[in-house]
Amino acid sequence: MPTPALPPSVRLLTGPGGLPLLRVSAAGGTGEVFLHGAHLTSWTPAGQSPVLWMSDASRFAENSPIRGGVPICFPWFGLHADHPEAPQHGFARLSTWALTEASEHGPASSLVFRLSDTEQTRASVWPHRFEAIYTVTIGSELRLEFEVVNLDTVDFSFEAALHNYYAIGNVLSTRVHGLEGHQFFSSSASGREEAPVQLGTAVDRRYPTVTTARIEDSDNHRVIAVASDGSDGAVLWNPGPDKARAMEDFSDDGWPQMVCFETANIGESRITLAPGERHSMRATVSVETH
Ligand SMILES: O=P(O)(O)OC[C@H]1O[C@@H](O)[C@H](O)[C@@H](O)[C@@H]1O
Numbered sequence: 488m489p490t491p492a493l494p495p496s497v498r499l500l501t502g503p504g505g506l507p508l509l510r511v512s513a514a515g516g517t518g519e520v521f522l523h524g525a526h527l528t529s530w531t532p533a534g535q536s537p538v539l540w541m542s543d544a545s546r547f548a549e550n551s552p553i554r555g556g557v558p559i560c561f562p563w564f565g566l567h568a569d570h571p572e573a574p575q576h577g578f579a580r581l582s583t584w585a586l587t588e589a590s591e592h593g594p595a596s597s598l599v600f601r602l603s604d605t606e607q608t609r610a611s612v613w614p615h616r617f618e619a620i621y622t623v624t625i626g627s628e629l630r631l632e633f634e635v636v637n638l639d640t641v642d643f644s645f646e647a648a649l650h651n652y653y654a655i656g657n658v659l660s661t662r663v664h665g666l667e668g669h670q671f672f673s674s675s676a677s678g679r680e681e682a683p684v685q686l687g688t689a690v691d692r693r694y695p696t697v698t699t700a701r702i703e704d705s706d707n708h709r710v711i712a713v714a715s716d717g718s719d720g721a722v723l724w725n726p727g728p729d730k731a732r733a734m735e736d737f738s739d740d741g742w743p744q745m746v747c748f749e750t751a752n753i754g755e756s757r758i759t760l761a762p763g764e765r766h767s768m769r770a771t772v773s774v775e776t777h
Contacts, residue, residue: 504547515594515626595626656706689727
């Protein structure tokens, strides 16, 4: 597909592994998005330090997901329930997306990416005809919109998550607010958060009723605020030291400087669309410094 006309704030470059990427230099902020996975790997609001974490050991190759930034999990999350051999978190982060539009509006720039079914996806464990449209707006705020359209002749269901990796000064001085009072589930425990979550060890919790969070990153004197809509739940993840060491593409000493807060429609919140229907999920991220 031909590249659409690019405004002055957007450039098409070749990134690591020979993968094409779009570099955005808008007055309100800068960022980079690879066509591989429509993967946002950086966002830095003007005058701030980078807000997204990237692993120094990330792979940049067509058959691997990028580690860090914002992977898109779709059309399933985690291991596929009936087909554990299928790629974890679905095929969207392993696919090459098409850039369909790039525009500038004042201090922000938007990129629109599209993924449609192919012979390969139709032969996968999720064989449906669909279109996914992902709009990334980079400025002083980051706005992500992930829309799915059912182009099939039957209903389909899917899971989706925007798996944002945030850069923090140190897990030991970071607390996540907004989860208190909400039910959580993990492979080893379930319960209700009683207080803001103090990070420090491995965490992998699903919150079926959380849509917003405030990540208080004391070392960097900032709060990262995430607001989502069109989603029911969220996931909080940090691998901790042992799992980080076991993952080849995760920098061994990187886990204390990151936390994932993911906007998600997964499990019982999976979305079902009739033919012709569409669903959109959005996450907006802003940074307050003090
Ligand atoms: O290694 P992956 O496939 O990118 O997944 C990373 C993590 O993603 C999180 O969303 C899951 O809750 C974790 O269980 C998982 O380990």
